[in-house]
Structure formats: C-alpha cells, structure tokens
Amino acid sequence: MSSTSTASLSSLPAGLDMADLPMQHPRAPAGAAQARARFFNSGNAFNVKLPVVPAQLFPPPQEGRFGVFDCDQSDALGCGFAATTPLMLARYVRIAARDALLPLDVNATGSVWYVIAGSGRLSGGADSFTFGTGDVFLLPGASGYRLEAGPEELLLWTVGNEPQLDFERAQPASRASATIDAVHYPADEIERQFALIFSTATHDETSGRALIFSSDRQSAARNLTPTLTLSFNTLEPHTHQRTHRHNSAAITLVVQGEDCHSMVGHAMCPWAPWSTLVTPPGAPHSHHNAGTRGARFLIVQDGGLHYHARTMGFEFLELSE
Numbered sequence: 001m002s003s004t005s006t007a008s009l010s011s012l013p014a015g016l017d018m019a020d021l022p023m024q025h026p027r028a029p030a031g032a033a034q035a036r037a038r039f040f041n042s043g044n045a046f047n048v049k050l051p052v053v054p055a056q057l058f059p060p061p062q063e064g065r066f067g068v069f070d071c072d073q074s075d076a077l078g079c080g081f082a083a084t085t086p087l088m089l090a091r092y093v094r095i096a097a098r099d100a101l102l103p104l105d106v107n108a109t110g111s112v113w114y115v116i117a118g119s120g121r122l123s124g125g126a127d128s129f130t131f132g133t134g135d136v137f138l139l140p141g142a143s144g145y146r147l148e149a150g151p152e153e154l155l156l157w158t159v160g161n162e163p164q165l166d167f168e169r170a171q172p173a174s175r176a177s178a179t180i181d182a183v184h185y186p187a188d189e190i191e192r193q194f195a196l197i198f199s200t201a202t203h204d205e206t207s208g209r210a211l212i213f214s215s216d217r218q219s220a221a222r223n224l225t226p227t228l229t230l231s232f233n234t235l236e237p238h239t240h241q242r243t244h245r246h247n248s249a250a251i252t253l254v255v256q257g258e259d260c261h262s263m264v265g266h267a268m269c270p271w272a273p274w275s276t277l278v279t280p281p282g283a284p285h286s287h288h289n290a291g292t293r294g295a296r297f298l299i300v301q302d303g304g305l306h307y308h309a310r311t312m313g314f315e316f317l318e319l320s321e
Contacts, residue, residue: 019043051078053085053249053280055264060116060155060274066094068101071251071276083163085249087227087302090276093156095120095149104145109172110180110225111160112213113137114253114298115187116274118154122147126175127182134187136213136232136298138224140180141165141172157253157274159300161227180225183215190232208241209234210299221304229303233287235260235295240288243318247311248301250279257295262287271295284317 005022018041029035058071071090072082084090089108095101095118103124119132122139124146131137139145147154165171173179193211202209211232213224224230229248235241235257243263253276254260260271264285269277279285289295306312 017043019047051076053077054278055267055269055280055283056278057269057272058084058090058276058278059272060157060276061092061094066096066099066153068093071278073278079163079167081163081166083166084159084251084276084278085163085281085302087161087164087167087305088159088249088251088300089162090157090159090251090300093147093154093158095147095154095156097149097151097153100146100148102146103143104147105143106139106141106145106160107172108141108160108162108165109178109227110141111139111158112224112228112230112300113139113156113158114255116155116157118152119150120148120154121150122182125182127184129182129184131184132187134190136185136190136230138180138183138185138213138215140175140178140182142175142178155274157276157298159228159251161225161302164227164302180215180217185213194232194234221307223304223307224300225304226308227302227304229301229307231299231301233297233299235287235289235297237289237292237294241286242316243284243286244314244316245282245284246301246303246306246315247281247313248303248306249281250299250301252277252279252300253298255296255298256293257289257291257297258293259291260287260289260295271297282313286318 006025006027024039026034026037054073054076061069069092070082071084074083077083082089115131115133115135117133121130124144125142197209213230214222254271257271262269264279265283
C-alpha cells in the first residue's frame with residue numbers, strides 16, 4: 001500500500017495490523033476544506049520519531065570576531081530555523097568599542113541577556129538604560145532595539161524563545177499588549193541578593209543555593225517570562241550538585257568555575273570560561289566543582305511552559321549525603 005491512501009474495507013489485506021494503515025485521505029471531499037483532512041489511528045499516530053536534543057558545549061566567539069553568533073543545533077534537531085533546543089536559542093553578541101548593533105530585533109516573546117564583558121547602553125524600546133559587566137536584563141519581543149558599546153568592546157550572552165515562535169510561525173506581541181516589560185538587574189544588586197541567600201540555612205531537598213530572577217508582572221509564577229525561567233546557580237568548592245532530572249531543557253552559561261564539569265547522562269562535559277552547555281530534556285545530570293573557588297553558572301530553561309502544564313517532573317536521582 002502507498003504511504004497515503006483512501007482505503008475501503010474491501011481493499012484491506014486480511015489480518016492487516018491497524019498500525020500499518022497508511023495516512024488516510026477523505027474519500028469524496030465536497031470542497032477544499034474537506035480535502036485537507038488527514039486521518040491516523042491509535043496504532044500509528046503516536047510513534048513519531050524526533051531527533052534527540054544533543055548535549056552540546058558551545059564556546060564563545062574568538063577574540064576579534066564581532067557580530068551575532070548563534071549556538072545553533074537546527075540540523076541535529078531537524079528544524080528549519082535556528083535553535084539550540086526545540087524551544088530556545090542561545091547567542092553570543094560581540095560589539096566593537098563605541099560601535100553599535102542596529103537594529104536589534106528580538107523575535108521572541110522575551111529574551112534574557114547577561115553582560116560578560118564591557119559596558120553599554122540599550123535604547124530603542126519603551127525603556128532605555130546603561131549596563132555594565134555582570135548585569136542581567138530582560139527584553140520583551142520588539143524590533144528596533146539599539147545596543148551601543150562603551151569605551152571597550154562588549155560581549156553579551158542571550159537566550160530567547162525564538163524557536164517556539166518560529167515553530168508556529170508566530171510573532172511577538174506588541175509592546176502595548178506584551179506580558180513582560182524590560183527589566184534590569186544590576187550586578188551590585190545581584191551580589192546583594194546572593195549575600196542574603198548565603199546568610200540562610202538549607203535542607204536536604206534544597207537544590208543548591210541559586211538566585212531566581214522574576215519581575216513584578218511575573219512574580220506570581222516566579223518565572224522570568226511566561227515560558228522561560230532564569231536561575232543563577234552556585235556550587236561550593238569540592239562539592240557537587242546531586243544527580244537530578246527535569247522535563248525542561250536547560251541552557252547553561254559558565255560564569256565562574258575552575259576544575260569544574262557537568263555529567264550529562266554518562267558524558268563528562270568539562271567547563272570552559274563563558275562556554276554554553278546544553279542539557280537535553282529529561283537527561284540525568286549533575287554539576288561538579290573540584291576546584292578551590294566557588295562556581296557560578298546561569299541556567300535558562302523552558303520551565304515556564306512545564307510549570308504551566310504541570311509537567312516539570314523535577315526529581316533527585318541521587319541520595320543526599
């Protein structure tokens with residue numbers, strides 16, 4: 001039988017398994033709308049095989065290279081648009097001293113930015129502000145942003161949900177109807193928040209000491225955007241974060257860590273300064289610090305979607321010591 005069919009009962013081979021029925025067309029469509037109908041069955045509709053999300057390490061762009069650099073796995077994922085995971089895209093952006101990236105279009109519901117090095121100014125949106133090394137900021141989807149570097153070259157890391165919108169051929173909401181605003185988290189305020197966290201105690205079920213970013217409009221969900229979560233994780237010297245899993249994919253930026261690595265499944269992923277690590281959804285993973293300094297790493301997940309769908313599925317796979 002062909003891969004598509006308008007089968008009748010009399011044409012079916014005796015004993016044909018339901019799962020072997022090809023995709024069915026309507027027999028006698030009365031118009032174009034009916035002709036577009038296709039039918040599967042419970043034996044073959046749920047066995048779609050998609051490529052796995054690779055556990056990958058992306059280095060930052062080499063010195064002297066300027067522009068936008070995608071951490072793109074679209075070929076491995078089998079999608080026709082740039083993507084680091086099925087629903088997220090990570091990028092590095094390097095701008096020469098006193099130069100500008102114009103226009104900068106954020107074709108996502110929202111994107112998170114971390115300033116790896118340098119300082120600069122953002123303009124072109126509803127809010128304009130200056131930023132410096134170690135700052136985090138959130139931008140709603142919009143066109144015409146301007147990023148201008150200060151007296152030194154500027155290196156940024158950003159993650160947005162462009163692939164989620166590309167998957168449905170959707171567009172970001174207008175500024176007037178967007179569900180998020182521009183939010184700026186200066187480095188000194190981040191350090192103040194870390195000091196508060198480290199002044200408190202933890203218990204066995206606490207998944208490390210991490211700072212979770214949110215905003216006034218997203219605070220009820222404790223997310224950064226309706227679909228993305230952002231945490232700034234820490235790991236003390238000679239310790240590790242217990243093996244765990246969750247249904248969200250994770251994109252991690254190594255901010256600080258010497259002699260550190262992650263285990264993703266059975267693969268060891270050594271950390272390198274400012275590298276990007278992709279953790280596939282559902283993959284068992286752990287983070288290890290064999291060095292003498294505390295480690296820090298930023299993690300963006302499509303966790304907002306999973307929290308909303310009640311499918312986050314976080315669990316430790318290793319007993320506490």
